[in-house]
Structure formats: structure tokens, C-alpha cells
Amino acid sequence: MQIAIQSGNILETEADIIIVNLFEGVTRPGGATGAVDEALDGQIRQLIELGDCSGKLGDTTLFYSLGKLPAPRVLVVGLGNASEFDGNKARIAAAKAIRAAKKAKARTVATITHGAGIGGMDPIEAAQALVEASLLENYEMPAERSQEHDQPHIEKLTIVEFNPDNMPLLETGAQIGQIIAESAIFARDLAATPSNIATPSYIAKKATEMAEEVGLDIRIMEREEMEALGMNILLAVAKGSDEPPKFVILEHNKGRAEELPTIVLVGKGVTFDTGGYSLKRTQGMWKMKYDMSGAGNVLGILRAVALLDLPLHVVGLTPLVENMINGHAQKPGDVYRGMTGKTMEVISTDAEGRMILADALAYAGRYNPDAVIDQATLTGAISVALGQQAAGLFTEEEELKTRLLAAAEVTGERLWPMPMYDEYKDYIKSDFADVKNSTSPNRAAGVSTSAKFLQHFIEDYPWAHLDIANMSWTEKPRPMYPKGAAAFGVRLLVQMLRDWDE
Numbered sequence: 001m002q003i004a005i006q007s008g009n010i011l012e013t014e015a016d017i018i019i020v021n022l023f024e025g026v027t028r029p030g031g032a033t034g035a036v037d038e039a040l041d042g043q044i045r046q047l048i049e050l051g052d053c054s055g056k057l058g059d060t061t062l063f064y065s066l067g068k069l070p071a072p073r074v075l076v077v078g079l080g081n082a083s084e085f086d087g088n089k090a091r092i093a094a095a096k097a098i099r100a101a102k103k104a105k106a107r108t109v110a111t112i113t114h115g116a117g118i119g120g121m122d123p124i125e126a127a128q129a130l131v132e133a134s135l136l137e138n139y140e141m142p143a144e145r146s147q148e149h150d151q152p153h154i155e156k157l158t159i160v161e162f163n164p165d166n167m168p169l170l171e172t173g174a175q176i177g178q179i180i181a182e183s184a185i186f187a188r189d190l191a192a193t194p195s196n197i198a199t200p201s202y203i204a205k206k207a208t209e210m211a212e213e214v215g216l217d218i219r220i221m222e223r224e225e226m227e228a229l230g231m232n233i234l235l236a237v238a239k240g241s242d243e244p245p246k247f248v249i250l251e252h253n254k255g256r257a258e259e260l261p262t263i264v265l266v267g268k269g270v271t272f273d274t275g276g277y278s279l280k281r282t283q284g285m286w287k288m289k290y291d292m293s294g295a296g297n298v299l300g301i302l303r304a305v306a307l308l309d310l311p312l313h314v315v316g317l318t319p320l321v322e323n324m325i326n327g328h329a330q331k332p333g334d335v336y337r338g339m340t341g342k343t344m345e346v347i348s349t350d351a352e353g354r355m356i357l358a359d360a361l362a363y364a365g366r367y368n369p370d371a372v373i374d375q376a377t378l379t380g381a382i383s384v385a386l387g388q389q390a391a392g393l394f395t396e397e398e399e400l401k402t403r404l405l406a407a408a409e410v411t412g413e414r415l416w417p418m419p420m421y422d423e424y425k426d427y428i429k430s431d432f433a434d435v436k437n438s439t440s441p442n443r444a445a446g447v448s449t450s451a452k453f454l455q456h457f458i459e460d461y462p463w464a465h466l467d468i469a470n471m472s473w474t475e476k477p478r479p480m481y482p483k484g485a486a487a488f489g490v491r492l493l494v495q496m497l498r499d500w501d502e
């Protein structure tokens, strides 16, 4: 979707649909909505009176301009209660309006920003919210079809601003919104791409192209280098696949590592998870192509960090492997010694995410980080606990927790704190190694024991773990999250990094 910002009057704008807005309880709309109402001889006022246009957050009303405006159709979107309005509500309203315009098969849409007028929102923030939400809502997953399908989507969005003084502010905000949304879309595309294409090598190549484009430092570790580092727990997962493992290292502000805070982001990159010899059942296995969502997110976040040129030293680490079965594959009962020197026993080859993270988190320690945050589609148990309402947050660091929860609040990408009681350590005691990778067949506290396993490999730095298994593939569409690959966590962590200094 192309984005354009225009100074002028939305009344005079040509588009398949023009979008204006309404706060709940308003009976005589002002601003652009009032002007449209005037031009249409009070049609919006009448719709309000009849109860067909409520102003409730995200409610949309579509009607015809019958030749009185250049645009044949007008869409009014509700902004909810003016006193409760914020950036999240602006994004929800924008997304709902775009969804309705898409459904009406509009190709070109013109809109005002939501909430910058009587909403009192900062124009930069309002433009960011509008562009970010519109792009995310208009997203379509890549598909290979031999015939064009007629799924409607919007080709051009024009933001119309009445006050010319606001133009530079809108440009700035729109640019931020576009960077963030397109970075999430970069991650969504990787997660949606089938694993016969999106192999570890393919993702490493995409990361390389992206890094060159946005000016990030990149280095790819091959199997030999990982062997030399003693990453045998990570490599155990890769043994069963013909696809060589890759370990992508991205860095923003590498040259200023000494003077800037260092944040390391780690993402689980299992390009396909069959479960290995602890084989998954057929039902739903196809979706395990998104088991690299954590890695995809890390690449997307680094892209945004580079384009926004944040004043931080940010490192992205993505261990990339395919969890398969062959004559060399790891087996339950195997014991491996990883980079930290600690050993682990394989109980389930399907608990592979925590294995690749064990060595990636060990490697993270090399940067002497101020914080390490990993994202992983780690457990089915997090879905049982939380459904698709929030990702699981595991940390014992108060400061980091506060930062993450604040960013969750701002972006609406919710996190819910989960416990990491010391007693869970007992659950993963092994008779043959320092720790075991699963409590199977005992399923008690499956999500907390996975975090406890990761914690075993953390050496001396503030760390938080996000289990995004429940949030990475949208089952029931929500505003900004059409069905499918979600890249949940990109907006959240970009926000946390943007606010780091505060």
C-alpha cells in the first residue's frame, strides 16, 4: 500500500472512499467530519440521530455521497469516548476503517488522522498510529497461486491534512509508522513462507540482504564455528536435517558498543518443527513453519532499530535450524554439553527450542549486555494458560519487567508475567546430566519449567524471556492482526528500545 500525505480539504479529495471519524456522544460533529456533514446536507447528523452511526470505538458506517463530493463513498469510524482516547484506540480505529474499506473493495482511500483534532493527540503520534495500523491491517501473506485471486486490498492511502503547519509533523510520524509496520511485515513474510523455501540458509540470506539495505553489521556463523564454540546443544537439534544450521548475528552501532547501552535480542529460529523422534501428530503440524517467529521478529526489530537509528548498541542473535529426523538425528536419552560447559539430557526431541536458545543465550553473554531478551514460540502450554490474549513474560529483573510492561501498554501487544519459582528447578533435574529438557510425561507447569531450563544457561546479565507461541499465528482476526503470521512482539520491542533512555 502506497502512502501519501496531502495538504488540503478531504471534501475535495478524489478516492474510492474518504474516511472521517466521530467520538462517542457527539451529535454535532466538527472539523473534517462536520465539513463532510455540511456538504452532505446533514447526513451524518441524521445517521447519528437514527442510531446508525454510534461513535463507538471501531464501529464503521458507510454511505454514499450521491455526487455531492468527488469521492463516491464516505466511511465514518468511531473513536470511542474522547476522555479515554489514546494511541492504541487510534490504531484500532484506523485498522477497523481500513478493514471496512477493504471489504467494500476500495482501491484508493483518503483519510484524516484520528484524534489529532479534539482528541488532543500529538500529530506525530497520530500519523504514526494511522500509518502503522493501516499497513498492518492491509497485510496479505505471500502465496503461490497460478491464478490471481480477488481478495480485496487497498493500493493507496492518502492522508489529508487541513492545517499546512502540521505537514512536517505528519511526515515524521508517518515515516516512523511505516518503518515499524514494514519491519513487522518483514517478519510476518518470513513466518508465513513455507519451510521448503524458508530454510535456515534462506533466512540467513534474507537477513544479509536486509542488513545491507538498512546498514546493519552482519555475520553468519556456520556449523564449524559453532562446533568450535562448543554449541553442542544447539547443534544436536540440527543433526537430523540436511539443511545446514546458521547463526545470524546482526549489530546496530557496533562501533559505539563501549559508549552506548547494549541490548541483545535472541529469537528462536526453528524453520520447521516436526518434533524430531518425539514426532508431532499430523494435525496442525503444517503450521510449525512459524516456529521461527522469534527469529523473524529479531530480524524485523533490528531493521526498525537501524532505520530509526536508535542511540543504542543493539545485537540480534538468531540460531536457525530445522528439527527433523534422519539417521544422525538426536534421540531421547542423549546427553549434550553446551557452550557454558553445562550438560543437558534430551527427554523430548520436541523441546528443541529451549536447546537452541541455551547456546544462543550463552553466546549473548559475550557482549557484556545491559539486557538480554529472548522471544520464542516455545511451548503449547502458554496457549493453554493465556489463549490469544497476551504473551508470557518471564523475568526476575524488576527494571526490565517495568520497561517491557510499559511498552506492552503503549503498543497493545500485551504481556502477562508468569512465575519462575525456584522449586521449578527440581522439575527439570536429570539423573544423567545437569538438567533435562522436558518433564514429559508429566505436564505440570510446562511453561514455567521451560523458562527455568533457559535460566539455567544464563550467566550474569539481566534477562527476560517472552513465550510468544500463542500469539505468533492469529487464529481469529483482531485489529491490525489479520489471520496468519502476526509478528507479535516487533512493535512491542521497538517501543521498549525507543523508550530505553526514559
Ligand code: BES
Residues within 6 Å of the ligand: 273, 275, 291, 348, 350, 351, 352, 353, 377, 378, 379, 380, 381, 437, 438, 439, 440, 446, 469, 470
Ligand atoms: N514449537 C513448539 C511449541 C509450539 C506449540 C509453538 C504450538 C506454537 C504452537 C515447541 O518446540 C514444542 O514442541 N514444545 C513442546 C514442549 C514439550 C515437549 C516439553 C510442547 O509445548 O508440547
Ligand code: ZN
Residues within 6 Å of the ligand: 273, 275, 349, 350, 351, 352, 353
Ligand atoms: Zn518442538
Ligand code: ZN
Residues within 6 Å of the ligand: 270, 273, 291, 350, 352, 353, 377, 378
Ligand atoms: Zn518448536
